[in-house]
Amino acid sequence: MxxxxxxxxxxxxxxxxxxxxxxxxxxxxxxxxxxxxxxxxxxxxxxxxxxxxxxxxxxxxxxxxxxxxxxxxxxxxxxxxxxxxxxxxxxxxxxxxxxxxxxxxxxxxxxxxxxxxxxxxxxxxxxxxxxxxxxxxxxxxxxxxxxxxxxxxxxxxxxxxxxxxxxxxxxxxxxxxxxxxxxxxxxxxxxxxxxxxxxxxxxxxxxxxxxxxxxxxxxxxxxxxxxxxxxxxxxSGGVTGGRPRPRGEVFRVESPRAEPGAGSLHDLSGSWRRAVSLAEAGLRDGRVVACVGEPGSGRTTALAQALRRAFPRYRILAASNPAAADVEPWLSLWTPELTKASTAVIVRDVDLLPLWVAEQVRDRVLRARVEARSGAADPAGCLPFVITVERFEDIPAALRAIVDGIVPVAPLRQRPEDIGPLARVAALRARGREVDLTPAAERALSDHRWPGNVEQLMQVVKKLARRHDPIDVGHLPAEVLSHGRHRLTRLETFERDEIVRALNDPSLTMAEAAERVGLSRSTLYRRIAQYGIRVR
Missing domain, CATH: 3.30.450.40 (GAF domain)
Structure with a gap:
């Protein structure tokens, strides 16, 4: 060759x-x-x-x-x-x-x-x-x-x-x-x-x-x-969706902080509780469950919570998809655990797996399932194996054939009642104690659409909690206080941020804010509408 x-x-x-x-x-x-x-x-x-x-x-x-x-x-x-x-x-x-x-x-x-x-x-x-x-x-x-x-x-x-x-x-x-x-x-x-x-x-x-x-x-x-x-x-202005997650990472989900990333809250919205309950029911029936939803929406968290309920004494391994050169080490890290008793595995973002890797995963899961049922692995004959994906149709065909249940997780913008509790958890993790959110700040957080879902919310609030206590609306970043419908250029982003900074100064009137950013008052109002800025 x-x-x-x-x-x-x-x-x-x-x-x-x-x-x-x-x-x-x-x-x-x-x-x-x-x-x-x-x-x-x-x-x-x-x-x-x-x-x-x-x-x-x-x-x-x-x-x-x-x-x-x-x-x-x-x-x-x-x-x-x-x-x-x-x-x-x-x-x-x-x-x-x-x-x-x-x-x-x-x-x-x-x-x-x-x-x-x-x-x-x-x-x-x-x-x-x-x-x-x-x-x-x-x-x-x-x-x-x-x-x-x-x-x-x-x-x-x-x-x-x-x-x-x-x-x-x-x-x-x-x-x-x-x-x-x-x-x-x-x-x-x-x-x-x-x-x-x-x-x-x-x-x-x-x-x-x-x-x-x-x-x-x-x-x-x-x-x-x-x-x-x-x-x-x-x-795209260098915006790449946040810090990239390490590819091929395999980590153990420990108790009591059972869920990585999005927090360990259980008492959230009805939509969230239904997703966890549906996943739990599928796992108790011995199904291979696929959790479907947008990246960062809490898919892995929902599955981890369901696994904790269905199998409280099991250890949980979560595997992110690997780079092409790391496939063999990645497979060797977690697939041997499939045949061990009291182990559950979450494979994340299977839509990013190459087809031949998906076929390898399927074959190893099926072999492990046969061993589990024959008593060679778990005495109960159970093999908890779950996956996450953005859309069901993007699951590789090899893995789609073994999926027995689908659990949808709604994006954060459709669960606004979860934003406040999750923000408080993020602040608690950043400071090691509770940090107050003013009502105005909580309303602004709840009004934002959060394209990066829970993961984006956690990153924003952790950063704020390290700088402010309590967190007020004036401390929120400009992108949270606006909802423009198109991607901004660097110049537009700079202008928007300057307008938000001026508007959040309580000592300035609208005319004085317009003067500070070098715009007429009428132009300032047009820019506020153009960038979707929420005025206090």
Missing amino acids: SQTETRAAVPGTRLAPTLMTWITAGLSGSVMPDDVIPARARGFAAEARAGRDHTRSDVSCRLMASWQRSEEYGVSLDDVDPVFSGTIDQSSLFYDSGREVLASLHRTLAAEPVSLMLTDADGLVLNRLSGDTSLLRALDRVHLAPGFSYAERVVGTTGLGLALADRAPSLVRAEEHYAVGLCCYTCAAAPVLHPGTGRLEGSVNLTTWSESSSNLLLALAESAAQHTTDLMRLR
């Missing part, structure tokens, strides 16, 4: 035997007969039996898994028949940033037989650039063009399909494509992740003729993907 291909593969996922080893073994009693190997691999093996030359005789585990999925999806080995959508979202930050990056790269590759493309997270081709008209005509014949979906489940194994499925840079050479009609191309693609949330936005895909394949192709795709992410971060 070349150096470029090694970067695309995840450590520890290469197959031990090669296809040639399987073929040889098949002559004397194969351990992996042809009827177990996916059809695309059997075709590859048949060519190897015929003595045809290949650049390499072994196949990565990721590629084999993709071939297997393609066969299960019912993708044709011969025909390339992608779905035409015709609807392309050109208004997103991802599209705008990616288009600019590819345009710059295209200027340096205009004379090369390479097509540069941007796709969304579903494999829909958003744009295409190339200076080679013959390559563009050929790509049109296989519908690798804007408006067509080239997801793995539609056309089988391709560079962009594999990059999106595994959320890892991928290089698929000529004969490695699932469909024979794509075997005259080599594709390199790299996923683009949102700089703040880590959510998959799409991919950068570079396609060329198979005979002009270059080991630099994947490096170029990775570089373009990284530049797209950097440009997205810059254009």
Whole structure:
């Protein structure tokens, strides 16, 4: 395997035997007969039996898994028949940033037989650039063009399909494509992740003729993907959704402070209590429960509270999703605990897991469940395993099949009665004692929409509690006291903050506040309405 291909593969996922080893073994009693190997691999093996030359005789585990999925999806080995959508979202930050990056790269590759493309997270081709008209005509014949979906489940194994499925840079050479009609191309693609949330936005895909394949192709795709992410971060004003959570973290949820992140309050709104009770009922019935809701809304907390009620003596492990290079250590950290008695596991944000990792998790959970029921693990035969995800449809198919129950958690903006109690818990944790909130401050906190949910509220109040006691409305940050409907530029943010600062000075009249910020009184009122500032 070349150096470029090694970067695309995840450590520890290469197959031990090669296809040639399987073929040889098949002559004397194969351990992996042809009827177990996916059809695309059997075709590859048949060519190897015929003595045809290949650049390499072994196949990565990721590629084999993709071939297997393609066969299960019912993708044709011969025909390339992608779905035409015709609807392309050109208004997103991802599209705008990616288009600019590819345009710059295209200027340096205009004379090369390479097509540069941007796709969304579903494999829909958003744009295409190339200076080679013959390559563009050929790509049109296989519908690798804007408006067509080239997801793995539609056309089988391709560079962009594999990059999106595994959320890892991928290089698929000529004969490695699932469909024979794509075997005259080599594709390199790299996923683009949102700089703040880590959510998959799409991919950068570079396609060329198979005979002009270059080991630099994947490096170029990775570089373009990284530049797209950097440009997205810059254009969002550097706002990336708060401090990123360590990826691949596995931690134990201890008692009595049983729930990480959002607090340990139990007596909250009826919506919250219903979610916890629903999760508890599912766990007592031995179900695999998925907690669905926006990031930061308290999904892990709800599951931890339900686990404490259903299994008060169990230890609880919570695992965040790992980076691609850390998958094997991540799996080895917590999956052995599945077979141990009195252990419950929460896997967070499974929608961010690559497909092959989700398959590994599913297989290990199912094995552990069999052991639990046979009495090898928990004497009660119970295996509490729960997951969190933003939307049910984003759960990887492998894990979706084992989910037995869905528990929705409402975002904080739909639970305004929880804001005051949670804010007091945040202040208590920051100062080690209770900190008062004035009625005006509590009203302002309750009126805010909290796009970052409980996690954002906790961060804001902890910071305030370290500086003020009691906390009054004048101490709140400007973004809490306004509710603008569009993302502000840096200049607009500065102006808004100055207006809020002036308005919160009780010694100033409106005319004096307008004079302080350098605006007329009428303009000040228009700015207050524009930025959604709440006037005291």
